[in-house]
Amino acid sequence: MTTAVDRVLPAGPTTAARHPLFIATGSVVAAGTMLMFGMLAMWFKFRDASPLRAGNSGKMIHDWLPADLKIPEVATNTLAITMVIAAIMGQWAVYSATRKDSQHTTLALFITGLVGIAAINAQVAIYKQMEAVLADGAYQTMFYAITGTMLVLICAGVGFSFVAAFRVLGGRVADRAVVTAHALFWYFLTAAFIALWFVVYVQK
């Protein structure tokens, strides 16, 4: 007996998807960019709405960063440089994977992950040095919310690095898609962090 399923159009040949992982990562990066820049926009809104007070140089500044809080500039600048290094390591992995050099690809991916861990460590050090208490005010609340979100994204990046590294270590050197997508994600993390660093830690 012929069933309805038999009478529908027959399946065509299997279609090889073109760069699905890269496109999906691109979508995630777009989403992440909107997330971080949306949060930065809110930060601007609150900072601009804060009252004015005289700064150390006598210039009128927004009373946004509480006077008793000091941004540890060495740690924040080191963190920014660390993120740039992570992106370079990600690109090194792509360079090595293109040449089917599994040793350097693996090494580059593991270093990216380790540099990511260093970035997390630096962010924790900033929290400790600042000693900002979350419940003390609007600045502290928003500071922890935005830097905490960035921290979660960096943790995701570290996870991505180790997954990609173990895939290459397992012999999937020809699978460049993962390495390329990984590099794209780290480029996004670096760009997002640099924006955050400039707004939150430099402009204050």
Added chain:
Amino acid sequence: MTTVNLPSTLGAEATADSGFLGSVGAWLTTTDHKRIGRLFIGTAALWLLAFVGVGVLLGFERIDSKTLTFNEGMMTQLFAASKTLASFGVMIPLMLGLALAIAPTQVGSRSVMFARNAMMGFFLWAIGGSLVVGSLIANGGPGGGNAHMVDLYLLGLALVIVGLLASAVSVVATVLSARTAGTDLADIPSFSWSALIGSSSLVLTLPVALGTLIYLAVDHHYTRIAFDGNMGIIKWLGWSMFQPQTFLYIIPAIGILAELAPVVARRTQPLRGGVFIGVGLISVALLGSVTQNVHGFAWTGTLADKAKSFVPYALFNLLPILGVVVVLGLALLALKSDSIKMIAPFVPAFLGGGMILTAMLGNAVQLISSANLSGTVFEEAVLVYISYGTVLVAWAAIAFWGPTLWGRMLPAKAVVGIGALGFVATVFAALPMYIAGFADQKADSIKDFDYSGPAKLWNTVSAAGHALFAVCVIAAIVVAVKSFATGERVAGNPWIDGGAQ
């Protein structure tokens, strides 16, 4: 366009002898895009019932503005539930479910890309939605008195957004990367194009809402200083449940209408590129919504002031209308054919599309400051028009693609009957509120809106409209379950092949 029924190559499916638990397990662990889409549609139908039920309750509570049946404090929760369910429980998941189920078959892919990610998205959305509803029932949500439940509402909404984002990424990746070899984006069906544009719009706007939610959750849990605690939720997050953001949620609905018109006309769509441009124009709304500001038009001040006010207003509110008008106009152009053969799903699709256009026009009028409609029930009516209109189009899509998804058909009479009744219900529920808006009846309020007009009449008709729509939804669910479970099996898609009218 003919869809190709490709067997899924992923995941184990339930077989006839796998038993009840086996079937449930197969559904819960499925990677078949059709099943994931159906899970979204089915669960959204439950939230739709809740949404319409809230509409009925609020409608009847408003009939007599002097006496209250419910606790006044509950009303804030009910209004919040209505807004949250309309966007995150009904409009987005219905359209996303259809996109997941249909778009892969239209572009020639065996499955949705990252099917497990799409399924994870469904779970996050369903669990988050349950938390949202549970927290609202337990005095949480915007204006809620129970702080823990307010936190739970924010957590639930965050899960909902992350889930919808995950599934939207799968749709984007499928349409962009898994098309049949040699098929350009310009060649894909209108619905797949609208699914791509709609999902991309979600990917670009929902993270902004998520960022706001993170701020709100941290602030509410620890300090309640910066964001006004529970009363600030709608103030800061309301944009994601209002126009023009909702225009992005209904983009696939416009694609469905564009898909059905050439089928009815039995000809290829003339000026097909124009349809794609029209669908794309609607997405311009995202530029306005992510600013989280209302872009109204004030006819005051100098000519420069007027221009300064008009440009963003027109860009974010009028251009999307132009997009819908272009699509509707080209659909009508396609229907200017001698070979028209009306099919039942086109009726609710056309009526629903009309409701969506009415909502968009209403939104444009409401944002003109001299109309004095801001803060009135007029803006509530816009949301009713757009959400009920979307439900009507979704009903049309379920009927149209039913044979592809379930291998069975919905009866044509039921499709047209429920669609027409739903249209009448939508007009009854929303039009009186448009009128009451001009009489300054306050939005999100159930009392103290005495004005010179027949307030009781408008509110009674509106409540009756909501009740009628509830009846339509129940009827639609019953007909769909019965027809798709035990109806006659069909081959191919008789709506397209000409076997059904």
